Amino acid sequence: MSDNVFERAIKQVWTAHKNHLGPGHQNSLILEPGNWRAYDPFLFLAEDWFTRGSFDVHPHRGIETVTYVMEGKLEHYDSASEEQDELLPGDAQWMTAGRGVIHKEDPAPGETVHSLQLWVNLPSKDKMTAPRYQNLRSANMPVRQEAGATIRVFSGSSGGVTASTHNFTPITMVELIVEPGASVKQELPGTYNGFFFVLEGEGKFGRDETIGTERSALLLERAGDHDRSEVTITAVSKLRVLLYAGEPLGEPIVARGPFVMNTEEQIRQAYQDYREGKFVTFGASSEH
Numbered sequence: 001m002s003d004n005v006f007e008r009a010i011k012q013v014w015t016a017h018k019n020h021l022g023p024g025h026q027n028s029l030i031l032e033p034g035n036w037r038a039y040d041p042f043l044f045l046a047e048d049w050f051t052r053g054s055f056d057v058h059p060h061r062g063i064e065t066v067t068y069v070m071e072g073k074l075e076h077y078d079s080a081s082e083e084q085d086e087l088l089p090g091d092a093q094w095m096t097a098g099r100g101v102i103h104k105e106d107p108a109p110g111e112t113v114h115s116l117q118l119w120v121n122l123p124s125k126d127k128m129t130a131p132r133y134q135n136l137r138s139a140n141m142p143v144r145q146e147a148g149a150t151i152r153v154f155s156g157s158s159g160g161v162t163a164s165t166h167n168f169t170p171i172t173m174v175e176l177i178v179e180p181g182a183s184v185k186q187e188l189p190g191t192y193n194g195f196f197f198v199l200e201g202e203g204k205f206g207r208d209e210t211i212g213t214e215r216s217a218l219l220l221e222r223a224g225d226h227d228r229s230e231v232t233i234t235a236v237s238k239l240r241v242l243l244y245a246g247e248p249l250g251e252p253i254v255a256r257g258p259f260v261m262n263t264e265e266q267i268r269q270a271y272q273d274y275r276e277g278k279f280v281t282f283g284a285s286s287e288h
Helices: 265-273
Strands: 005-006 009-016 017-024 025-030 042-052 058-060 063-069 074-078 086-087 092-096 101-109 110-122 134-135 141-144 149-155 171-178 181-189 193-200 202-205 210-213 217-222 228-235 241-246 252-257 260-261 283-287
Touching: 005 092, 017 092, 042 086, 042 193, 042 241, 063 074, 063 252, 086 092, 086 134, 092 149, 149 181, 171 228, 193 202, 193 210, 202 241, 252 265, 260 265
Parallel strands: 005 228, 134 283
Antiparallel strands: 009 217, 017 025, 025 042, 042 110, 058 101, 063 092, 063 110, 074 086, 074 101, 092 134, 141 149, 149 171, 171 241, 181 228, 193 217, 193 241, 202 210, 202 228, 252 260
């Protein structure tokens, strides 16, 4: 580590409990809503185990959703077309709700899907942007290879490898697969806030080598005034982990159900627009 790169530690570690929501649906709130300042620019992260019919058609405005599939086949529909996308294990979908989308995510018949869905806040200037979605296929993601480590770059960059994913809020999302005993460093802008979620195995994270095991969430300490920072990940057993990090917005947040805006008036307008059928389907899609 060079003198001007701050080595981050882990500020907090937790494992969220599972909730039984009904037949065929369990979930776990990894990042609970309401902790806006602590998680900024992230709003919410849910881990779900669910079968077909668990989620009905529903709207969003003012956010992006990032859905990552761990197990099963997930089908995604928009509200008007008959087109259908499928996400397989290791794939992600980056959906920009912007001014309003109506969609549905459903496991394929007979499948149980295990997934993560992250909500990313949109800057106030972009909350009413045109909707879009980007399918991020695991097999097509840029890959950084290090000794004993494979880093798949879904958004942002890692070790000079950069994803082509379009972001309104600058976000780094990487999947790290690290062999036992191997270590890898991930550099981040000093301003970024972020966290790990361990998918499989056990590892040591950050300056103090904090232990994380399967389903652990590990919140990074902030880097203060440092322009550059990095975090070290060492595998104890074979480790598979996601890192999400991004630029905090520091803007007012008013959230009601599936809508996240900056003022109460904007929330009231969102509900009115939805009731009046003004929400649109996706304006564009991108495959990577």
